[in-house]
Amino acid sequence: MTTHPPAWPPPWATRRDAAVHSAVQAGLVSSEDPLAAFVDLRGIAETAQAIKAAWPERLDVRHTFAAKANSLVPILRIIRGHGLGCEVASAGEFAQALAAGFPAREIVFDSPAKTQGELAEAIRAGIAINADNFQELDRIDAILKRESLPSLPNIGVRINPQVGVGDIEAVSTAGAQSKFGIALRDDGAREELLDAFTHHPWLRWIHVHVGSQGSPIKLIAEGISAAVELAEEVNRSAGERRVAGIDIGGGVSVDFEGEDAPDFAGHAAAAFAAAPALARGEFQLVTEFGRSVMAKNGFMASTVEYTKSAGGRRIAVTHAGAHVATRTTLAPEAWPLRVFAYDAEGLPKIAATVEQDIAGPCCFAGDLVASARELPLLEQDDIIAVADTGAYNFSAPYRYNSLPMPAVYGFEITEDGDVHFSTLRRAETVADLVREAGGALG
Numbered sequence: 350m351t352t353h354p355p356a357w358p359p360p361w362a363t364r365r366d367a368a369v370h371s372a373v374q375a376g377l378v379s380s381e382d383p384l385a386a387f388v389d390l391r392g393i394a395e396t397a398q399a400i401k402a403a404w405p406e407r408l409d410v411r412h413t414f415a416a417k418a419n420s421l422v423p424i425l426r427i428i429r430g431h432g433l434g435c436e437v438a439s440a441g442e443f444a445q446a447l448a449a450g451f452p453a454r455e456i457v458f459d460s461p462a463k464t465q466g467e468l469a470e471a472i473r474a475g476i477a478i479n480a481d482n483f484q485e486l487d488r489i490d491a492i493l494k495r496e497s498l499p500s501l502p503n504i505g506v507r508i509n510p511q512v513g514v515g516d517i518e519a520v521s522t523a524g525a526q527s528k529f530g531i532a533l534r535d536d537g538a539r540e541e542l543l544d545a546f547t548h549h550p551w552l553r554w555i556h557v558h559v560g561s562q563g564s565p566i567k568l569i570a571e572g573i574s575a576a577v578e579l580a581e582e583v584n585r586s587a588g589e590r591r592v593a594g595i596d597i598g599g600g601v602s603v604d605f606e607g608e609d610a611p612d613f614a615g616h617a618a619a620a621f622a623a624a625p626a627l628a629r630g631e632f633q634l635v636t637e638f639g640r641s642v643m644a645k646n647g648f649m650a651s652t653v654e655y656t657k658s659a660g661g662r663r664i665a666v667t668h669a670g671a672h673v674a675t676r677t678t679l680a681p682e683a684w685p686l687r688v689f690a691y692d693a694e695g696l697p698k699i700a701a702t703v704e705q706d707i708a709g710p711c712c713f714a715g716d717l718v719a720s721a722r723e724l725p726l727l728e729q730d731d732i733i734a735v736a737d738t739g740a741y742n743f744s745a746p747y748r749y750n751s752l753p754m755p756a757v758y759g760f761e762i763t764e765d766g767d768v769h770f771s772t773l774r775r776a777e778t779v780a781d782l783v784r785e786a787g788g789a790l791g
């Protein structure tokens with residue numbers, strides 16, 4: 350008889366089960382601390398590896414992590430440890446990236462609304478900037494004329510290739526009327542851009558980010574292709590390698606309904622097919638993945654505080670709601686989340702399934718992380734896990750009902766199957782909430 354050793358490392362789903370059980374046993378999720386978030390540290394390492402593996406080593410690619418997807422400083426530090434850079438889009442994210450130890454040359458500053466002060470600071474610090482529009486290019490020009498800098502950071506301009514929107518309009522950025530970048534196909538825009546490259550020798554990068562979740566890889570590749578075509582045109586008319594690099598943005602989708610890993614290899618292959626100059630190494634490259642780096646590497650666990658039924662509808666009232674899963678509760682069709690049921694000990698609950706609504710603690714009726722979901726019938730003191738919430742959820746809380754931000758724990762599973770937790774963010778206390786609400790101002 351042959352025996353097979355247990356799979357090591359265990360896959361995502363198994364690690365989630367192990368972490369829930371250990372967290373409940375360790376009291377990290379309890380009646381006193383009914384909601385906590387967990388980050389799979391091995392998962393982050395595997396994801397960073399998958400991103401790097403998708404791009405041939407011979408190419409000059411800097412992979413950055415879009416900080417808005419999860420800007421907890423310890424997480425940024427872990428991601429830096431795996432060799433990624435950081436894309437920031439506000440002064441706050443910039444400061445968080447610095448606190449995480451990213452050197453200036455590994456940070457890219459995007460934002461549609463950079464102030465004069467932010468631009469000057471970024472230029473002095475030597476971080477790469479992508480300008481969003483012509484007015485911003487003028488501001489950068491004025492700053493560069495004013496300051497005499499020994500060396501220039503990489504400065505690019507964001508184009509909107511106007512290739513169309515993906516499945517979710519709110520996170521699509523390449524529609525005809527998107528608020529981001531310079532609308533490339535508008536009358537006169539291309540000429541004005543070519544002119545900007547002629548007049549601003551410091552302008553050496555082109556940035557394109559077609560959209561986030563729900564943007565097909567093919568659409569993203571079309572946007573990249575438009576950026577490369579423009580770069581080739583600029584270089585042809587300049588008679589030199591004026592555009593040195595293309596920042597191709599992020600936007601690889603996440604499977605919120607199953608366990609498929611993000612398709613980084615498919616994304617790279619589509620980019621090469623649409624823009625062969627990239628595969629030939631004619632441009633330096635920057636990527637800016639956010640959701641695909643972190644979503645599947647985080648989940649939240651909550652106790653079930655109460656269960657009830659109303660007009661035949663079964664409801665489990667939990668502590669995971671709009672404050673930590675904002676998009677899902679406000680636009681549930683676009684942002685489904687999987688929920689897993691565990692018993693009060695944190696073991697997978699095995700029972701016949703029943704349609705249930707999983708409600709949060711917020712005082713509005715739409716505060717549901719799942720509706721009419723088939724799950725083993727939940728009971729008081731059971732535990733639920735809300736999967737794939739490592740990006741844009743517990744790290745980007747919504748201040749509703751003055752609900753505190755939950756603690757965030759990193760976890761790792763040893764070869765013996767022990768789960769080790771580390772604190773990445775402490776739970777907010779009610780005293781913190783009072784202070785934050787101006788309570789100290791008298």
Ligand SMILES: *Cc1c(COP(=O)(O)O)cnc(C)c1O
Nearest residue numbers: 415558561599600637638639640
């Ligand atoms: C949000 C954003 C990203 C990251 O998008 P994901 O869908 O999370 O990968 C990258 N670049 C820019 C400019 C963004 O605004």
